Amino acid sequence: MESSSPSAPRPAVEVYDTTLRDGSQREGISYTLDDKLRIADRLDAFGVSYIEGGWPGSNPKDMEFFERGRARGWKHAKLTAFGMTRRANSRAEDDKNLQALLLAETPACTVVGKTSVLHVTEVVRTTLEENLKMIEESVAFLRSKGREVIYDAEHFFDGYALNPAYALDTLRAAQRGGARVLVLCETNGGGLPWDIQAVVSKVAAELQHPLGIHAHDDTGCGVANSLAAVLGGARHVQGTINGFGERCGNANLSVIIPNLELKLGFQALPSGKLSEVAELSRFVADVANVTHDAHMAYVGRSAFAHKGGIHVAAMRRHADSYQHVAPETVGNVMRVVVSELSGRGSVLSKAEELGLKIGEGADLETLNEIKAAEARGLSFESAEASVALLMLRRAPGYTALFEVLDYEAQVGKRQGTEMYAEGIVKVRVGTQVFHTVADGNGPVSALDAALRKALAPMYPAVEHMRLADYKVRILDGTEGTSAITRVLIDSRGEQGDWSTVGASPNIIEASMHALVDSIEYGLVKAGVTHATGPASARAQASKPAAAARSGSSN
Numbered sequence: 104m105e106s107s108s109p110s111a112p113r114p115a116v117e118v119y120d121t122t123l124r125d126g127s128q129r130e131g132i133s134y135t136l137d138d139k140l141r142i143a144d145r146l147d148a149f150g151v152s153y154i155e156g157g158w159p160g161s162n163p164k165d166m167e168f169f170e171r172g173r174a175r176g177w178k179h180a181k182l183t184a185f186g187m188t189r190r191a192n193s194r195a196e197d198d199k200n201l202q203a204l205l206l207a208e209t210p211a212c213t214v215v216g217k218t219s220v221l222h223v224t225e226v227v228r229t230t231l232e233e234n235l236k237m238i239e240e241s242v243a244f245l246r247s248k249g250r251e252v253i254y255d256a257e258h259f260f261d262g263y264a265l266n267p268a269y270a271l272d273t274l275r276a277a278q279r280g281g282a283r284v285l286v287l288c289e290t291n292g293g294g295l296p297w298d299i300q301a302v303v304s305k306v307a308a309e310l311q312h313p314l315g316i317h318a319h320d321d322t323g324c325g326v327a328n329s330l331a332a333v334l335g336g337a338r339h340v341q342g343t344i345n346g347f348g349e350r351c352g353n354a355n356l357s358v359i360i361p362n363l364e365l366k367l368g369f370q371a372l373p374s375g376k377l378s379e380v381a382e383l384s385r386f387v388a389d390v391a392n393v394t395h396d397a398h399m400a401y402v403g404r405s406a407f408a409h410k411g412g413i414h415v416a417a418m419r420r421h422a423d424s425y426q427h428v429a430p431e432t433v434g435n436v437m438r439v440v441v442s443e444l445s446g447r448g449s450v451l452s453k454a455e456e457l458g459l460k461i462g463e464g465a466d467l468e469t470l471n472e473i474k475a476a477e478a479r480g481l482s483f484e485s486a487e488a489s490v491a492l493l494m495l496r497r498a499p500g501y502t503a504l505f506e507v508l509d510y511e512a513q514v515g516k517r518q519g520t521e522m523y524a525e526g527i528v529k530v531r532v533g534t535q536v537f538h539t540v541a542d543g544n545g546p547v548s549a550l551d552a553a554l555r556k557a558l559a560p561m562y563p564a565v566e567h568m569r570l571a572d573y574k575v576r577i578l579d580g581t582e583g584t585s586a587i588t589r590v591l592i593d594s595r596g597e598q599g600d601w602s603t604v605g606a607s608p609n610i611i612e613a614s615m616h617a618l619v620d621s622i623e624y625g626l627v628k629a630g631v632t633h634a635t636g637p638a639s640a641r642a643q644a645s646k647p648a649a650a651a652r653s654g655s656s657n
């Protein structure tokens with residue numbers, strides 16, 4: 104690790120985010136205009152240097168993004184629009200694509216051009232000389248209109264391997280045109296770090312001009328190649344949050360940035376912003392509707408999770424004994440994973456992490472309960488909220504905030520109608536009993552809606568929680584037992600995310616256990632200790648409320 108004195112300024116690396124353009128090429132991702140604006144707002148607040156908003160020449164949605172983006176006051180980032188060099192044998196000022204870049208009215212434009220003789224002669228089918236003019240004139244044209252220009256040298260490393268002199272000539276053409284930074288693109292993603300570093304070093308020595316890197320992950324080295332390029336002299340790194348992108352993805356900024364700042368001593372973000380990277384990573388996954396990779400370096404939920412008994416015991420003595428950086432530096436948290444493999448230390452650590460005081464011997468009792476429950480099919484590894492409730496429910500003086508007395512789910516289809524699902528619950532809160540009905544798009548969402556509806560008058564905090572993910576796993580039955588269904592529910596509220604688990608031979612029962620845990624834990628997490636809603640103030644005597652039919656679906 105390169106260390107520098109705290110007062111000495113660290114060398115800067117520009118972060119160029121292309122989550123909204125190259126990142127949106129990932130299969131299954133389709134951002135709405137509002138999604139793009141929300142992501143751009145967060146990237147700006149996070150402090151990246153550039154946000155590539157899209158390709159205005161390619162589709163109206165991207166052009167609209169720039170129209171809307173123009174009105175926003177960007178704090179850190181410059182918005183850039185992406186496009187190609189002019190067509191062969193034409194004039195830059197007549198080029199539709201370059202015109203679209205101007206219409207985007209961004210302070211910076213990113214122009215991609217050909218580096219490889221193979222692409223020039225076989226794909227574009229023009230002369231090597233004409234390609235150099237296309238690059239220089241396109242860059243110069245945008246410069247003449249007051250735009251800052253970032254030049255992306257497509258297939259740079261492949262082109263350099265084929266004909267290094269010509270590859271350098273294309274960069275010189277962009278340099279003559281007035282490009283501020285020359286970005287060497289590893290377009291096919293096939294390179295390895297030592298080769299990337301060697302080539303970037305040679306180009307840096309040859310051109311004496313600011314260089315950037317744009318890598319993909321096809322060798323699993325997108326992050327490594329980007330860092331190698333920085334070691335070779337690049338000071339501008341392009342990539343995407345979570346490594347979203349075509350094929351195996353783009354270089355992952357969520358990992359590159361912590362490496363640059365924590366391992367290599369560069370400044371990639373404004374001071375204090377690195378601790379927001381984990382949250383940003385989850386946010387972008389959420390908006391993209393992609394499950395966040397729990398095992399992603401630095402930002403994954405499991406990046407600082409410890410399960411083994413020896414690790415946990417050592418961590419209790421010294422927090423740094425089994426982690427390479429402090430999780431808080433990237434906004435993550437150390438977690439102890441409690442499972443049947445755990446020792447008492449894991450339970451004690453979990454209780455401390457959750458801020459619970461547990462009684463003498465309760466750690467052993469909890470551990471035994473966990474082991475017995477896991478034998479029945481539950482798995483607490485990723486259901487920390489259920490572990491917390493297990494401990495909480497044993498804690499002296501704890502009374503459950505509500506009790507589900509009855510529940511019922513119905514699904515069906517009647518002639519001439521759509522499928523319907525209805526959930527009915529009877530819940531006791533203190534001395535009152537609530538009996539509610541709600542519709543849903545399936546039995547579990549109907550029960551969830553009915554439960555929330557029953558609890559909302561007493562616990563308004565349930566309005567701020569929602570189901571984020573619902574996973575079902577069928578565990579094979581062993582001799583003499585039927586298959587067990589395990590349901591894992593991820594929930595989200597103002598206080599963050601939490602996960603709960605339920606298991607039963609019946610999927611509805613398993614779901615209901617996980618749902619009840621989810622809501623009870625959410626209320627505890629929100630600091631609710633007793634009913635606070637207006638209904639509680641009325642202090643009515645116990646009487647079953649009439650079943651209220653809800654027309655809304657959830």
Ligand SMILES: [Zn+2]
Binds near residue numbers: 125290317319353
């Ligand atoms: Zn790319």
